[in-house]
Amino acid sequence: MAPIQYIIEGGHRLAGTIEPSGNKNAALPIIAAALLTEHPVTLDNVPRIRDTETLVELIRSVGASAEWKKPNQLAIHAKDIRAADLDPELCARIRASILLAGPLLARCGEVVLPPPGGDVIGRRRLDTHFLAFEQLGATVTASARLELRCPRLKGADVFLDEPSVTATENALTAAVAAHGVTYLRNAASEPHVQDLAHFLVALGARIEGIGTNTMVVHGPAKLGSVTYAIGPDHIEVGSLIGLAAVTRSKLRIARAGLTHLRSIRMGFERLGIACDVEGDDLIVSDHQSLKIQDDFGGHVPKLEDQPWPAFPADLMSIAIVTATQCAGVILMFEKMFESRMFFVDKLIAMGGRIVLCDPHRAIVAGPSRLKGALMSSPDIRAGMAMLLAAACAEGVSTINNADQIERGYERIDERLNALGAKIRRVPAREVTS
Numbered sequence: 001m002a003p004i005q006y007i008i009e010g011g012h013r014l015a016g017t018i019e020p021s022g023n024k025n026a027a028l029p030i031i032a033a034a035l036l037t038e039h040p041v042t043l044d045n046v047p048r049i050r051d052t053e054t055l056v057e058l059i060r061s062v063g064a065s066a067e068w069k070k071p072n073q074l075a076i077h078a079k080d081i082r083a084a085d086l087d088p089e090l091c092a093r094i095r096a097s098i099l100l101a102g103p104l105l106a107r108c109g110e111v112v113l114p115p116p117g118g119d120v121i122g123r124r125r126l127d128t129h130f131l132a133f134e135q136l137g138a139t140v141t142a143s144a145r146l147e148l149r150c151p152r153l154k155g156a157d158v159f160l161d162e163p164s165v166t167a168t169e170n171a172l173t174a175a176v177a178a179h180g181v182t183y184l185r186n187a188a189s190e191p192h193v194q195d196l197a198h199f200l201v202a203l204g205a206r207i208e209g210i211g212t213n214t215m216v217v218h219g220p221a222k223l224g225s226v227t228y229a230i231g232p233d234h235i236e237v238g239s240l241i242g243l244a245a246v247t248r249s250k251l252r253i254a255r256a257g258l259t260h261l262r263s264i265r266m267g268f269e270r271l272g273i274a275c276d277v278e279g280d281d282l283i284v285s286d287h288q289s290l291k292i293q294d295d296f297g298g299h300v301p302k303l304e305d306q307p308w309p310a311f312p313a314d315l316m317s318i319a320i321v322t323a324t325q326c327a328g329v330i331l332m333f334e335k336m337f338e339s340r341m342f343f344v345d346k347l348i349a350m351g352g353r354i355v356l357c358d359p360h361r362a363i364v365a366g367p368s369r370l371k372g373a374l375m376s377s378p379d380i381r382a383g384m385a386m387l388l389a390a391a392c393a394e395g396v397s398t399i400n401n402a403d404q405i406e407r408g409y410e411r412i413d414e415r416l417n418a419l420g421a422k423i424r425r426v427p428a429r430e431v432t433s
C-alpha cells in the first residue's frame with residue numbers, strides 16, 4: 001500500500017454536523033471475541049479503518065469467515081477455527097493482534113502469537129496479559145513468539161497488576177470460557193472494555209460488574225449468535241471537540257455517546273471549551289472563551305491522563321495542540337506512555353509556546369500563532385493532533401505518514417472536507433513525482 005500524505009490548508013472554519021465512527025478500541029476486541037462462538041455474529045458500526053481491516057485478515061487466517069456486508073457491517077462466522085501460525089507481519093501492524101490470545105486459547109487450547117505492534121508511544125508491556133492467563137491455568141512461554149497452552153481454562157480470583165485495557169479484555173474472553181467463577185480485580189473499565197463485556201453478555205455470557213474495576217464472570221458460557229452495534233468512539237469525539245475549538249468552528253457531533261464523555265468534557269472545560277448537549281448530540285459553539293481555567297488561588301492548572309473514568313491517554317496529544325490556542329498556562333501530564341509527547345517539537349517549530357519538561361510533562365503557554373510546516377505522523381493520535389495544528393495554522397502544512405492517522409480515523413479527510421476543511425490526501429508516488 002502506498003504511503004499517504006495529507007496536505008492541509010490552514011485557517012478555514014468548519015461548520016455542520018458530524019457523527020463519530022464506531023470505537024476502534026471496542027471493535028478490535030469484539031472482532032477477536034467473535035472467535036469464541038461457533039455461531040454467526042453480525043457487527044454493526046464497525047469503523048472501516050486499517051486496524052480493523054488487518055484484524056479481519058488475521059481472523060480469516062485462522063479459518064473464520066469474515067465478510068463486509070455493508071460499509072460498516074461485518075459478518076463473522078468462526079465455525080471451525082485452528083490455532084494456525086499467524087502472519088508475523090500482520091500481527092506486527094496492530095496492537096490488537098494480542099487480543100486473539102484469549103479467544104484462540106479458549107477455542108483451541110493453545111495459541112502461538114508473533115509479537116503485536118501498535119503505536120510506538122513508549123514501552124507496551126504484556127506482563128499483565130501473562131499474569132492473567134497463568135492465573136486462569138495457562139502455561140505461558142514468551143520468547144520470540146508468545147506460546148500459550150491450556151486444555152481447560154479454570155475460573156480464578158485474578159488481581160491484575162495494573163488496569164491494562166487489552167489485558168482485561170483478554171482475561172475477560174478467556175474467563176467466559178473458563179470452568180467456574182472468575183473475579184477480575186483491578187480491571188480496566190474504559191468504554192471499549194464495557195462494550196466488549198456487553199457484546200459477550202449478548203452472546204450468552206454472564207458477567208457482573210461491567211463498568212467497574214471488579215468483574216465477576218460465570219463460566220463456561222454457552223454462546224450463541226448475535227447482531228451487535230459497536231458504540232461511538234469517544235476518542236474521536238474528543239478529537240472533534242479539539243478541532244472545532246482550534247478552528248473557532250461550530251460543530252454538532254451527533255450521537256456522541258454522552259454517557260462516556262464526562263471526563264473528556266471536564267478536560268476541555270479546563271481549557272475554556274464548553275460543549276452544549278441536545279439529547280445525545282454534543283454542540284461545540286464557535287464562541288468559546290479559550291481561556292485556561294486556573295486552579296483556586298490562581299495556581300497553574302494541570303491536565304493529566306489516567307485509566308478510565310479519568311481523562312484518557314489517547315486524548316493527551318489532541319489536548320496539547322488545543323491548549324496552544326488557549327490563553328493561559330497549563331501543565332500537561334502524560335502519566336501512562338513515555339514517548340507520546342515527543343511530537344511537541346513539531347508544534348514548537350510551528351510557533352507553539354511549549355516547554356517539554358521531561359518525557360511525561362509539558363508546559364503549554366498560549367495562545368500562539370502556528371505556522372504551516374512539514375511533519376510526519378509518529379502515531380495515530382499525534383497524527384490527528386498535527387492535523388488540528390495544521391487546520392488552525394497560517395499557510396499550508398504537510399503531514400507525511402498519514403497512514404498512521406488512518407489506522408484510527410475512518411475517511412477523516414473526506415468527512416472533515418465535507419465540513420469545510422481543506423485536506424488533500426495524496427498517495428506518496430504522486431508526491432515524489
Ligand SMILES: CC(=O)N[C@H]1[C@@H](OP(=O)(O)OP(=O)(O)OC[C@H]2O[C@@H](n3ccc(=O)[nH]c3=O)[C@H](O)[C@@H]2O)O[C@H](CO)[C@@H](O)[C@@H]1O
Pocket residue numbers: 025028095096122123124125162163164165166167188192307313314335336337
Ligand atoms: C487496542 C487498544 O485498546 N489500545 C489502547 C489500550 O492499549 P494497551 O492495552 O496496550 O494499554 P494498557 O492499558 O496495557 O497500558 C497503557 C500504558 O499505561 C500504563 N499504565 C496502565 C495502567 C495504569 O494504571 N498505569 C499505567 O501507567 C501501562 O504500563 C502502559 O504503559 O489502552 C491504552 C491506554 O488507555 C490506549 O492508549 C490504547 O489506545
Ligand SMILES: C=C(OP(=O)(O)O)C(=O)O
Pocket residue numbers: 024025094095096117118119120121314380381408
Ligand atoms: C494507542 C492507540 O492504539 P494501539 O493501542 O492500537 O496502538 C490508540 O488508539 O491511540
